[in-house]
Amino acid sequence: MNSIFNDPGFWHRLQFGFTIVYHYLFPQLTMGLALFIVYWKWRALRTGDDKYNQAVRFWAKIFGLNFAVGVVTGIPMEFQFGTNWADFSKYAGGVIGQTLAMEGMFAFFLESAFVGALIWGEKRLSPRGHFAATIAVALGSWLSGYFILVTNSFMQHPLGYQVEPNGSLGIASMSAYLLNPWAFVQFAHNQLAAVVTGSFVVAAMGAFYALRDIHPVQARLYLRAGTFVGLIASLLVAFPTGDAQAKMVGNHQPITLAAMEGKFEGGAMAPVTLIGQPNVAKQRLENPIEVPGALSFLAYGHFGSFVHGLNDFPKDAWPDNIELLYYSFHLMITLGTLFIVLMGFATLQNWRGKLESSRLLLWGLILAFPYPYIANTLGWMTAELGRQPWLIYGLFHTRDGYSKVVSNGDAIFTLIGFTGLYFVIGLLFLGLAGREIGKGPDEESTAVVEQREAMLA
Amino acid sequence: MIATWYAVVSFMLIIYVVLDGRNFGAGMLQWFVAKTPEERRQVIAAIGPLWTWHEVWLLGFGGTLIAIFPRLMASAFAGYYLALFLILWCLILRGISIEVGGHINDRLWQGYWDFNFVLSNLLLAILFGAAAGNVARGVPLDPQGNFSMAFFTDFNVRGHVGLLDWYTVSIAVLATVVLAAHGATYLTLKTEGSVHDRCEKYARYLWITVIPLLLAILVESKFVRPDLPGRAWSNPFWWLGLVVIVASAITLISGLASQREMRALVGSNLLIVGLLATGAAAIFPVMLHSTLAPENSLTAYAVASSSTTLLRASFWWPIGFALAVFYFVFISRRYAGKVSVQRDTQGFY
Numbered sequence: 001m002n003s004i005f006n007d008p009g010f011w012h013r014l015q016f017g018f019t020i021v022y023h024y025l026f027p028q029l030t031m032g033l034a035l036f037i038v039y040w041k042w043r044a045l046r047t048g049d050d051k052y053n054q055a056v057r058f059w060a061k062i063f064g065l066n067f068a069v070g071v072v073t074g075i076p077m078e079f080q081f082g083t084n085w086a087d088f089s090k091y092a093g094g095v096i097g098q099t100l101a102m103e104g105m106f107a108f109f110l111e112s113a114f115v116g117a118l119i120w121g122e123k124r125l126s127p128r129g130h131f132a133a134t135i136a137v138a139l140g141s142w143l144s145g146y147f148i149l150v151t152n153s154f155m156q157h158p159l160g161y162q163v164e165p166n167g168s169l170g171i172a173s174m175s176a177y178l179l180n181p182w183a184f185v186q187f188a189h190n191q192l193a194a195v196v197t198g199s200f201v202v203a204a205m206g207a208f209y210a211l212r213d214i215h216p217v218q219a220r221l222y223l224r225a226g227t228f229v230g231l232i233a234s235l236l237v238a239f240p241t242g243d244a245q246a247k248m249v250g251n252h253q254p255i256t257l258a259a260m261e262g263k264f265e266g267g268a269m270a271p272v273t274l275i276g277q278p279n280v281a282k283q284r285l286e287n288p289i290e291v292p293g294a295l296s297f298l299a300y301g302h303f304g305s306f307v308h309g310l311n312d313f314p315k316d317a318w319p320d321n322i323e324l325l326y327y328s329f330h331l332m333i334t335l336g337t338l339f340i341v342l343m344g345f346a347t348l349q350n351w352r353g354k355l356e357s358s359r360l361l362l363w364g365l366i367l368a369f370p371y372p373y374i375a376n377t378l379g380w381m382t383a384e385l386g387r388q389p390w391l392i393y394g395l396f397h398t399r400d401g402y403s404k405v406v407s408n409g410d411a412i413f414t415l416i417g418f419t420g421l422y423f424v425i426g427l428l429f430l431g432l433a434g435r436e437i438g439k440g441p442d443e444e445s446t447a448v449v450e451q452r453e454a455m456l457a
Numbered sequence: 458m459i460a461t462w463y464a465v466v467s468f469m470l471i472i473y474v475v476l477d478g479r480n481f482g483a484g485m486l487q488w489f490v491a492k493t494p495e496e497r498r499q500v501i502a503a504i505g506p507l508w509t510w511h512e513v514w515l516l517g518f519g520g521t522l523i524a525i526f527p528r529l530m531a532s533a534f535a536g537y538y539l540a541l542f543l544i545l546w547c548l549i550l551r552g553i554s555i556e557v558g559g560h561i562n563d564r565l566w567q568g569y570w571d572f573n574f575v576l577s578n579l580l581l582a583i584l585f586g587a588a589a590g591n592v593a594r595g596v597p598l599d600p601q602g603n604f605s606m607a608f609f610t611d612f613n614v615r616g617h618v619g620l621l622d623w624y625t626v627s628i629a630v631l632a633t634v635v636l637a638a639h640g641a642t643y644l645t646l647k648t649e650g651s652v653h654d655r656c657e658k659y660a661r662y663l664w665i666t667v668i669p670l671l672l673a674i675l676v677e678s679k680f681v682r683p684d685l686p687g688r689a690w691s692n693p694f695w696w697l698g699l700v701v702i703v704a705s706a707i708t709l710i711s712g713l714a715s716q717r718e719m720r721a722l723v724g725s726n727l728l729i730v731g732l733l734a735t736g737a738a739a740i741f742p743v744m745l746h747s748t749l750a751p752e753n754s755l756t757a758y759a760v761a762s763s764s765t766t767l768l769r770a771s772f773w774w775p776i777g778f779a780l781a782v783f784y785f786v787f788i789s790r791r792y793a794g795k796v797s798v799q800r801d802t803q804g805f806y
Contacts, residue, residue, distance in 0.1 A: 065556065068509065068556040071552060072548065074516070075545060075549075076549075078520060079534065079541060081523055082531055082533070086532065087531065089527050089530055090527055090528050093524065093528075097530075098773075100519070100523055100524070101777075102520070102773060103520060104518075105517050106780065108517070116509075125791075162765070164763045164766075165763075404603075405535050407605075417546065421549060436560075
């Protein structure tokens with residue numbers, strides 16, 4: 001019997017994939033939103049204008065809820081290195097464990113020690129102290145991103161390691177490992193994508209309040225900041241960081257690039273496919289609409305550059321799901337382009353002073369907020385599917401990495417458990433975030449809050 | 458080097474147990490020490506803003522374990538597969554029930570989440586206790602250093618053992634009582650009014666219950682692992698742990714007797730440190746004992762990363778730890794004193 005039930009590797013991959021995609025829905029907003037909170041707190045300090053404090057207070061609530069879900073869904077990620085990927089941990093734990101531990105000690109400790117101060121600190125800390133807490137939380141969340149991206153970059157482009165006498169991997173050069181050029185590019189690309197998510201959510205909130213004609217001052221603040229930052233981040237996520245990421249893939253993982261583009265035959269003047277479906281069985285792209293030479297230029301800088309096709313490589317070196325990889329990559333780029341168009345238009349209308357009166361555009365901003373989450377997910381699917389069949393590129397196969405002592409049934413069981421639990425968490429999160437949004441920003445001024453505090457104390 | 462790292466990794470786990478143990482204990486006692494919805498909010502507020510800070514120590518420990526003892530992490534985590542997922546799901550449930558309860562001011566809603574809160578904390582204490590029992594007793598490691606285990610087999614402690622047997626269950630009971638006592642001691646410090654008074658009473662009764670349980674476990678351990686006492690007696694750190702236990706017990710007792718709540722909590726913290734440290738010192742260098750054949754046991758030396766890798770890790774770890782101490786000081790000052798439901802809940806916790 002040859003069904004997926006008999007392929008444990010499939011279930012371990014699915015479980016890790018599902019839990020990490022779900023988990024990352026939360027940190028991407030944490031990282032993006034943290035910058036907005038720091039900015040508004042800084043403005044509040046500089047101008048003394050209370051609307052900024054109101055914005056901080058409101059977003060800190062959303063942030064706190066989001067952060068808590070991020071923490072509880074994050075712990076299973078680290079544990080799964082041992083439970084589901086024991087053979088991978090045995091082989092590479094000495095290397096990847098370093099950054100996982102650093103993430104805990106340098107990033108999570110910082111973030112979680114100060115997140116309480118961010119959410120409640122306005123009443124217990126001085127304004128400057130509260131500002132410092134927002135910076136500490138933002139720094140912690142971004143550091144955490146960096147350590148995880150170093151870990152992933154090692155899996156994409158291993159550097160700084162040595163093979164130990166027992167055959168496992170150890171650290172040869174900590175600086176080569178931590179300063180992997182792949183990590184720099186991936187960090188920049190990924191963090192900007194998180195800022196895109198954050199700014200779309202902020203802009204959507206502003207649009208929502210503007211459309212309902214409530215909280216006008218806050219709505220204006222969110223719309224202005226969200227659309228402007230959204231435009232800048234959407235542009236930067238495409239160029240230079242997305243471009244640099246693709247070049248990195250082209251240089252170090254040429255098979256991946258070929259699969260991402262659904263390119264079976266290699267050649268010069270390689271086209272970029274705008275539309276088309278890969279047909280792996282017949283080894284061709286169906287109904288392609290292409291821009292000739294564009295891929296050669298984008299990946300290697302010259303229209304005449306030779307780009308490898310999948311057929312230049314043995315079949316067992318191909319990523320094992322070319323269709324999914326192709327669609328993920330192409331849909332990510334399509335969405336990214338639409339983000340630039342939407343935010344560009346919104347910024348223009350804002351500059352002309354017409355954003356709040358343009359109902360259609362406000363609706364567009366509300367409806368757009370889920371798509372950066374999708375684009376972030378697709379980007380990660382491109383990175384992870386593209387690396388296949390390797391777990392550590394060129395060193396270690398995915399099929400060798402999972403826990404051999406864990407039976408299929410156990411893995412399926414826990415996967416189903418996570419599916420149910422995460423469904424409930426999703427409902428709770430949406431319901432409670434919805435309630436906070438419904439209540440809206442607290443329009444009491446800080447002075448009133450302080451007065452009430454003094455009475456209670 | 459490896460022995461030092463063994464101490465470091467154990468230390469991180471111990472800190473986690475001391476910090477999150479308060480929450481387990483306070484959580485499982487919530488129903489008993491707090492009767493009205495307002496009093497229950499008080500218990501949540503005592504945990505509220507800090508539970509993530511406590512929980513991330515588990516991540517710090519887990520990451521360090523992968524880096525320093527990758528083969529142990531791989532063998533143990535895969536072997537305890539289902540049990541670990543139970544722990545993970547309870548941790549998720551616990552965190553969620555702290556966070557969402559206060560969002561809606563409704564008795565049914567809060568009662569439901571309080572139920573989940575009490576249950577998940579109780580299960581966590583039991584599961585972590587059983588896990589500690591498993592480390593002390595050993596697991597059925599094969600010659601390749603792998604194992605997989607049923608929840609229970611014949612409840613015996615040798616051969617093909619299960620997760621639960623009479624020994625691990627009794628350690629789970631001890632752990633639950635110790636953590637409940639720890640939580641009560643913590644709540645005594647953090648709360649006022651009738652919650653405070655009940656916690657004070659609970660702390661005394663629970664700590665008294667710990668004494669016979671602890672003695673029973675000592676006798677049991679000598680039977681389950683006859684190889685341990687000899688090894689422990691020649692380990693100076695075991696004696697050091699014993700000194701910590703005695704000193705912290707005196708601190709705890711005097712704190713409880715004189716109603717000096719901070720002193721009692723310090724004693725309670727250090728007592729847990731001492732108990733776990735003596736345990737860690739007693740089993741060293743074996744990190745995972747095999748119940749099938751002693752030669753299958755995984756020692757710290759066999760499962761550690763190479764010395765160059767360990768050396769690299771010793772550059773950054775002290776910096777990270779120093780920072781953690783700094784945050785700890787900040788937190789202790791910032792959150793010092795009794796919680797007040799009006800100030801600390803904000804309709805949130």
